[in-house]
Amino acid sequence: xxxxxxxxxxxxxxxxxxxxxxxxxxVLEFVDLFANINRYVINNVDFIDILKIFVLYLxxxxxxxxxxALLFSGTFVLAGLYSNNELxxxxxxxxxxxxxxxxxxxxxxxxxxxxxxxNEYIVISTFRMKNEISSELLxxxxxxxxTQIVLKVKVDNPEDTYIVYYxxxxxxxQKKINDVVILYTESGNTLxxxxxxxxxxxxxxxxxxxxxxxxxxxxGSGVNPQFKEIYSDSNLNLHPDYLxxxxxxxxxxxxxxxxxxxxxxxxxxFIEYRSYYTDFLERFSFSFTPLIVIMISSAFAWxxxxxxxxxxxxxxxxxxxxYYVIEMLSIIFAKQGFISPVLGAWLPFCIFxxxxxxxxxxxxx
Numbered sequence: 001x002x003x004x005x006x007x008x009x010x011x012x013x014x015x016x017x018x019x020x021x022x023x024x025x026x027v028l029e030f031v032d033l034f035a036n037i038n039r040y041v042i043n044n045v046d047f048i049d050i051l052k053i054f055v056l057y058l059x060x061x062x063x064x065x066x067x068x069a070l071l072f073s074g075t076f077v078l079a080g081l082y083s084n085n086e087l088x089x090x091x092x093x094x095x096x097x098x099x100x101x102x103x104x105x106x107x108x109x110x111x112x113x114x115x116x117x118x119n120e121y122i123v124i125s126t127f128r129m130k131n132e133i134s135s136e137l138l139x140x141x142x143x144x145x146x147t148q149i150v151l152k153v154k155v156d157n158p159e160d161t162y163i164v165y166y167x168x169x170x171x172x173x174q175k176k177i178n179d180v181v182i183l184y185t186e187s188g189n190t191l192x193x194x195x196x197x198x199x200x201x202x203x204x205x206x207x208x209x210x211x212x213x214x215x216x217x218x219x220g221s222g223v224n225p226q227f228k229e230i231y232s233d234s235n236l237n238l239h240p241d242y243l244x245x246x247x248x249x250x251x252x253x254x255x256x257x258x259x260x261x262x263x264x265x266x267x268x269x270f271i272e273y274r275s276y277y278t279d280f281l282e283r284f285s286f287s288f289t290p291l292i293v294i295m296i297s298s299a300f301a302w303x304x305x306x307x308x309x310x311x312x313x314x315x316x317x318x319x320x321x322x323y324y325v326i327e328m329l330s331i332i333f334a335k336q337g338f339i340s341p342v343l344g345a346w347l348p349f350c351i352f353x354x355x356x357x358x359x360x361x362x363x364x365x
Contacts, residue, residue, distance in 0.1 A: 002095060006103040009077065013107060017073035024065035025058065032057055039138050049137055056130035059123045066115050071293040071320055072313065074104055078301035079312040097363050101298045108294030116287035120254060128252045144172035144244040151242060151264070155235045161186050163235060167200075170243040175202040177243065180210055182236065192219045195231060208236040250279050274341055278334040281345035286327075288349055293320050295356030299363065323352050 033054065040050055078101070081087040090100060147169050155161040161184065168179035177200045184193035197210035213231035216223055241257060242264040250258050258280050266273040297316045327348040334344020 002099065005090065005095065005100065009081075009100065010103045010107065012077045012080075013073050013104065016076050017069055020069035020072045021062065021065045024069055025061040028061040028064060029054060029057060032061075036134070036138070043138055045137050049133070053130055053134055053137075056126045056133070058126075059118070060127045060130070063115060063119055063123050066111055067289040067293050068320075070108065070111055070290050071297050071316055074107075074294045074297035075301050075313050075316045078104070078298060082301065098360065101360075104294055104298050105291075108291040111290035111294075112288045115290055116284070119283070119287065124252060124254055131252065146170040146172075146243055146245040149177070149243055151238070153238055157235075161235075163238075165238060165243075167243070170240075172240065172244055175240045176200065177208075182210070193217050197231065202240050203232075206237050206239075207232050207234060208238065210236075250276050251283065271337075274337060275335045278331055278341040278344050281341055282331055285345045285349045288353075289323075292323060292349065292352050292356060295353070295360065296320060296323075299356055299359035323348060326351070 033050075039045075081090070087097075087100075091097065149165065149167045149170055151165045153163050153165065155163055164183040164185065166181040166183075167177035170177050178198070180195075180197040180200050182193075182195040182197075183191060186192050194216040195210060196214045196216075198212040200208045200210040203209050210231040211229065213228045215226045215228060215231060217226070239260055241260040244261065244264070250261060253261060262273065262276055262280060265276050293316070296319050297312075300315050300319070301312045330339070330344045330348050333339050334341045339347070
């Protein structure tokens with residue numbers, strides 16, 4: 001009997017969840033469309049290009065819609081069971097409310113995992129493409145190219161050796177640097193070698209090849225400049241992502257790309273690193289929002305005697321909005337340095353997960 005009931009509850013949730021997702025996606029898509037319609041007209045953007053942007057934005061709107069749609073469907077189904085007196089029959093049959101909502105909680109966990117992987121493997125790439133196309137069509141500049149790069153990197157072999165990279169310009173598309181100066185230092189800041197080059201390119205072996213290079217060796221008694229048409233060194237293996245413009249949105253980068261960006265920013269500015277690291281951690285904690293909202297809807301779906309469905313949805317929605325506000329404030333405090341990035345990203349989830357668990361535990365059935 002319990003499995004039949006679980007199957008019924010699961011089916012009812014998805015029957016209301018899918019239309020809710022469609023409604024939220026529809027609203028978000030047309031909000032974005034009408035927000036840019038004037039720019040499309042001014043720049044004479046073709047209908048096909050607008051449709052392409054519309055389609056590429058679709059995965060992002062689905063990701064945004066999962067949590068509110070799940071909140072609505074969970075509250076709608078569970079409050080409906082109570083308002084139609086079906087819950088009374090279920091309880092009289094000896095099935096507790098906690099046992100009844102097991103598939104609801106499982107759906108919340110599944111949707112959280114789906115949200116994370118859907119974002120990593122589909123949303124990031126499509127949203128990046130959407131922004132690139134929009135920027136190109138509307139005349140906005142968006143590039144990973146960078147200028148005036150100075151970066152100090154520790155070398156594993158030999159120990160206590162650092163390489164300082166300086167380049168006037170980095171071309172991300174060609175993986176090329178111009179007007180390059182490489183400094184080798186040992187034992188603190190003792191300069192041992194300097195390499196000046198017109199330009200350099202990152203090759204397939206993961207090494208920078210410097211062209212038209214002049215090498216100054218300070219390790220001996222004198223300085224003997226040497227010219228090489230192509231200069232390469234196995235220690236010149238800095239990944240090009242470290243040279244990128246750090247103004248890029250970390251939410252548009254996949255995990256490996258985001259980690260390389262974090263490593264680079266950490267070497268340049270701890271303040272910027274704190275902000276980027278907070279955003280990076282938030283993408284993990286935010287994925288568990290479906291679990292939080294389904295716990296809230298399960299805990300408060302039948303707390304009222306009159307206007308059950310209306311008041312249950314309003315209460316669950318109010319608590320969820322409060323969760324989003326707390327999460328937003330926590331992220332701001334983390335970026336400003338009042339709390340750590342880890343605490344800023346995960347504290348709201350931990351608080352509301354505990355709150356939801358206690359609320360479910362207080363259900364007297």
